[in-house]
Amino acid sequence: MTIRNVTKEYWPLMLTGAFGIAVFCFWLLYRPHLMLAREEMQLFLWNTDYLSERLLIPGGLAQYLGEFVVQFFLNPLSGALCYALILTAVQLLGWYIIDARRRYCILSFIVPCLLWWMACNPDIPMTPVIAVVLTMALMALLKRRTAVTQAVLLLAVPVGYWLLGPAVVLLALVPFVCWHAKPLKASLPMSVGIALLTALCVLVSSRLSPYPLRQLARGVDYYWESQMHSTLEEMRYDMLMRTQDWEEISALYDARPSQSLAVRNAVLVAKLNRHEISQVDVLQGLVLSKEALRSIASAFLMSELSMQIGMVNIAQRTAFEAMEAIPNYNKSARALRRLVETNIVTGQYEVALKYIALLEQTLFYRDWARRMKRMADNPDEIKNHKIYQQMKELYDNGTDTFFH
Amino acid sequence: MAQTRFSISRLGLALAAALLLAACGSRPEDVTRTDELPQIYPDYVGVTVPSTIAPLNFCMADEDVTTIDVEVRGSKAGQLHANGAYADFDIDEWHSLLAQNRGGELRLTVCAEKEGRWTQYREFAVAVSNDDLGEWGVTYRRIPPSYEIYSMMGLYQRDLSSFSETELLVNTRTPDQCLNCHTANRTNPDQWVFHVRGSHGATVIQTGGRVELLQARNDTLGGSMVYPYWHPSGRYCAFSTNKTSQMFHTTKKNKRIEVYDASSDVFVYDVERHTILRDSLTMKALWAENTPAFSPDGRWLYFTTALRQVYPTDYDKEMYSICRVAFDAATGRLGSQVDTLVNTRLTGKSASWPRLSYDGRYLMYTQTDYGYFTIWHPEADLWLMDTATGETRPMDEVNSRRAESFHNWSANSRWFLFTSRCEDGLYTRLYFAHFADGKAAKPFLLPQRNPRDYYRRLMHSYNTPDFTSRPVEMDARRMAERIESGERVATKTE
Numbered sequence: 001m002t003i004r005n006v007t008k009e010y011w012p013l014m015l016t017g018a019f020g021i022a023v024f025c026f027w028l029l030y031r032p033h034l035m036l037a038r039e040e041m042q043l044f045l046w047n048t049d050y051l052s053e054r055l056l057i058p059g060g061l062a063q064y065l066g067e068f069v070v071q072f073f074l075n076p077l078s079g080a081l082c083y084a085l086i087l088t089a090v091q092l093l094g095w096y097i098i099d100a101r102r103r104y105c106i107l108s109f110i111v112p113c114l115l116w117w118m119a120c121n122p123d124i125p126m127t128p129v130i131a132v133v134l135t136m137a138l139m140a141l142l143k144r145r146t147a148v149t150q151a152v153l154l155l156a157v158p159v160g161y162w163l164l165g166p167a168v169v170l171l172a173l174v175p176f177v178c179w180h181a182k183p184l185k186a187s188l189p190m191s192v193g194i195a196l197l198t199a200l201c202v203l204v205s206s207r208l209s210p211y212p213l214r215q216l217a218r219g220v221d222y223y224w225e226s227q228m229h230s231t232l233e234e235m236r237y238d239m240l241m242r243t244q245d246w247e248e249i250s251a252l253y254d255a256r257p258s259q260s261l262a263v264r265n266a267v268l269v270a271k272l273n274r275h276e277i278s279q280v281d282v283l284q285g286l287v288l289s290k291e292a293l294r295s296i297a298s299a300f301l302m303s304e305l306s307m308q309i310g311m312v313n314i315a316q317r318t319a320f321e322a323m324e325a326i327p328n329y330n331k332s333a334r335a336l337r338r339l340v341e342t343n344i345v346t347g348q349y350e351v352a353l354k355y356i357a358l359l360e361q362t363l364f365y366r367d368w369a370r371r372m373k374r375m376a377d378n379p380d381e382i383k384n385h386k387i388y389q390q391m392k393e394l395y396d397n398g399t400d401t402f403f404h
Numbered sequence: 405m406a407q408t409r410f411s412i413s414r415l416g417l418a419l420a421a422a423l424l425l426a427a428c429g430s431r432p433e434d435v436t437r438t439d440e441l442p443q444i445y446p447d448y449v450g451v452t453v454p455s456t457i458a459p460l461n462f463c464m465a466d467e468d469v470t471t472i473d474v475e476v477r478g479s480k481a482g483q484l485h486a487n488g489a490y491a492d493f494d495i496d497e498w499h500s501l502l503a504q505n506r507g508g509e510l511r512l513t514v515c516a517e518k519e520g521r522w523t524q525y526r527e528f529a530v531a532v533s534n535d536d537l538g539e540w541g542v543t544y545r546r547i548p549p550s551y552e553i554y555s556m557m558g559l560y561q562r563d564l565s566s567f568s569e570t571e572l573l574v575n576t577r578t579p580d581q582c583l584n585c586h587t588a589n590r591t592n593p594d595q596w597v598f599h600v601r602g603s604h605g606a607t608v609i610q611t612g613g614r615v616e617l618l619q620a621r622n623d624t625l626g627g628s629m630v631y632p633y634w635h636p637s638g639r640y641c642a643f644s645t646n647k648t649s650q651m652f653h654t655t656k657k658n659k660r661i662e663v664y665d666a667s668s669d670v671f672v673y674d675v676e677r678h679t680i681l682r683d684s685l686t687m688k689a690l691w692a693e694n695t696p697a698f699s700p701d702g703r704w705l706y707f708t709t710a711l712r713q714v715y716p717t718d719y720d721k722e723m724y725s726i727c728r729v730a731f732d733a734a735t736g737r738l739g740s741q742v743d744t745l746v747n748t749r750l751t752g753k754s755a756s757w758p759r760l761s762y763d764g765r766y767l768m769y770t771q772t773d774y775g776y777f778t779i780w781h782p783e784a785d786l787w788l789m790d791t792a793t794g795e796t797r798p799m800d801e802v803n804s805r806r807a808e809s810f811h812n813w814s815a816n817s818r819w820f821l822f823t824s825r826c827e828d829g830l831y832t833r834l835y836f837a838h839f840a841d842g843k844a845a846k847p848f849l850l851p852q853r854n855p856r857d858y859y860r861r862l863m864h865s866y867n868t869p870d871f872t873s874r875p876v877e878m879d880a881r882r883m884a885e886r887i888e889s890g891e892r893v894a895t896k897t898e
Contacts, residue, residue, distance in 0.1 A: 206881070210576045225579070311654065320550060324554055326555065329555045350827065400656040402653065
């Protein structure tokens with residue numbers, strides 16, 4: 001078989017593969033900071049309470065599974081792989097659902113491209129993406145029209161609504177897309193019925209869950225309304241600050257100066273670490289006011305840079321503010337990690353232990369938390385930690401002033 | 405067939421027995437006895453409880469303990485047993501035991517298994533008071549101990565005879581709104597007030613069977629109605645109005661935040677006439693009046709006042725004294741003379757949150773080195789004044805090295821509650837104590853089914869708690885809709 005024949009025979013699958021690789025490369029190379037920014041806005045705990053708390057709200061399962069996936073974003077490589085697998089699966093599902101002939105397989109890329117676009121929007125969490133994926137999986141299961149699948153379809157709307165949220169309204173497309181009903185108007189009552197049933201579910205859920213109707217109709221965790229929108233620029237600087245890539249921070253700023261006060265502060269710290277300016281210059285140039293905390297990413301950035309220069313109380317405050325600003329009321333593993341550090345440095349060991357106990361229930365912070373537990377239980381061990389000991393000395397011997 | 409059924413039922417029984425055993429944990433054997441008291445969490449050793457309190461479930465403070473076995477014997481009658489990772493008492497059996505031993509005590513024997521070895525500790529007692537609590541439960545706000553930005557918070561009520569907590573109003577229903585102190589009139593849930601801060605701000609008042617949403621801000625007053633306290637008649641409610649700011653310490657040991665008022669005043673609100681009654685005695689220029697409270701007979705208005713300072717330089721010089729002025733409920737007017745009861749010039753400290761016991765005999769307040777936002781002051785302690793003699797003393801029975809703060813009395817004045825950060829220095833928890841003959845018994849933490857797990861996972865502080873004699877009836881959904889609407893009652897000033 002020649003390459004031409006292989007291409008002719010398998011081009012749809014090759015297209016799928018190319019799509020997956022493109023998704024993977026995009027996230028790994030162009031948007032790793034967005035994945036990190038998503039990860040820092042949650043605290044995924046491996047316990048039943050965490051699951052049950054989410055199952056109490058409409059769309060809770062989709063949120064839970066979305067957060068399950070997002071915890072892997074801590075490592076951009078595994079995060080990019082997650083996106084590639086999910087979006088490729090959506091494309092294959094779509095292809096299966098529309099039962100298209102090969103020449104129409106290109107249509108099956110519409111939904112994954114739409115989800116890709118959604119994933120690039122920092123205000124849209126992972127929840128609607130997962131909800132759409134699972135709704136499509138449900139559509140695939142109901143592909144054949146039988147009496148049973150028709151009954152299941154109706155039952156799937158309320159159950160699906162509670163588990164996945166308003167994305168189940170897509171089930172209204174089943175008669176058209178899956179069953180290829182002809183004439184089309186014969187399927188209309190079924191589709192309208194599903195849409196109305198979804199609307200009824202939204203109405204009923206407003207009596208059962210503590211959210212306003214407009215938020216339930218939109219999906220409780222489908223869109224984040226926040227006054228602290230993070231920009232991609234701030235996310236990128238934050239990532240560079242986490243990795244202490246001082247050269248890249250300076251180069252980025254030199255190429256394109258920023259209006260963000262947090263970014264400007266980060267550049268000062270980068271220059272300090274490159275020995276281009278003195279500590280006095282940094283202290284004179286730093287802006288510590290609330291204006292520097294205009295977004296969640298800038299608050300995390302401020303926390304990171306404050307730790308770099310030993311301002312532990314500012315690092316603590318900004319990490320706490322970042323966590324409290326998370327629009328869906330999640331807590332943040334990254335913020336808790338920082339708070340463990342600041343509370344250990346400032347001698348508030350019981351508070352550190354409280355946060356450590358939570359981080360011990362996470363997948364990727366567990367080992368670090370266990371190491372820190374030893375330190376919180378035996379504060380003398382701080383002396384053996386060069387950075388914390390330096391910060392502690394600064395904290396213990398510094399002159400107290402106020403910041404706002 | 406019959407044989408098969410028999411086998412299946414036997415198998416089922418065996419499985420059930422195995423499950424039961426597994427659920428119960430292991431039983432003490434080869435027990436080593438020690439004369440030490442058990443270190444348990446929460447520390448219920450030697451506390452005094454009302455006979456209607458929820459089970460005092462507890463675990464060993466040592467997290468390496470895998471199983472505890474607890475025998476509870478009543479000094480008068482009855483006994484109870486619990487075995488497992490923590491002592492989880494059956495709620496009905498617990499209440500039955502408390503009822504049988506009212507006026508007596510429960511004696512608890514704790515055995516703990518650690519690394520396969522059992523240790524039996526010295527027996528300890530929990531006194532069951534003869535004094536009724538006289539309250540159904542408590543109301544409180546739950547809020548993260550945050551700086552400026554707040555996420556999920558809410559007003560809740562909790563049945564003190566069980567572990568049931570229900571929402572009064574959570575701000576997920578009213579996004580971006582801050583819900584402030586829910587305050588009832590002498591623990592009566594028919595009359596309450598709370599404040600909403602944010603773009604849909606309001607002062608929500610329920611009285612006489614109707615709920616009103618007042619304008620959040622009165623322009624003549626120049627601010628909103630912040631810290632409330634009801635007049636016993638129910639016609640008036642005293643408020644402070646505060647222009648609050650905060651600043652953050654860089655390296656102050658154990659202190660993060662200093663909350664202060666750029667200005668504050670105290671006034672009385674006439675509920676019937678929707679009128680703010682102002683008086684220059686509690687609205688003096690250069691002075692910051694704050695934290696008002698009526699006496700139980702309604703004849704006095706207590707408040708705190710401090711000479712305003714320059715911030716941030718003199719932040720630690722703002723010290724509040726406790727004063728009172730006569731109040732005439734017939735006219736709604738204040739008297740002409742202010743008495744100073746706790747004078748900062750004499751104490752060198754700052755006193756705030758005066759709360760008289762409902763029998764009028766004692767005045768409880770919080771004392772700090774400076775300021776009035778006591779929860780961020782580790783040195784904050786509860787103090788008590790005997791109103792008959794004027795003598796004051798620190799309440800060492802309940803104070804810790806960390807902040808003790810907001811407090812309130814039960815309607816019969818035999819119990820009080822307060823918030824404390826004694827556990828970890830940051831997350832405020834709710835404590836209760838019996839009070840008799842001018843002395844408080846050892847306080848106990850608000851019981852939870854699995855206390856360690858609950859309090860460890862809880863990322864909220866308990867805030868502005870109070871007793872409630874019955875459950876508060878509030879339709880949270882309807883209330884949220886009204887808050888989101890523009891419906892507001894205007895207030896007048898006099």
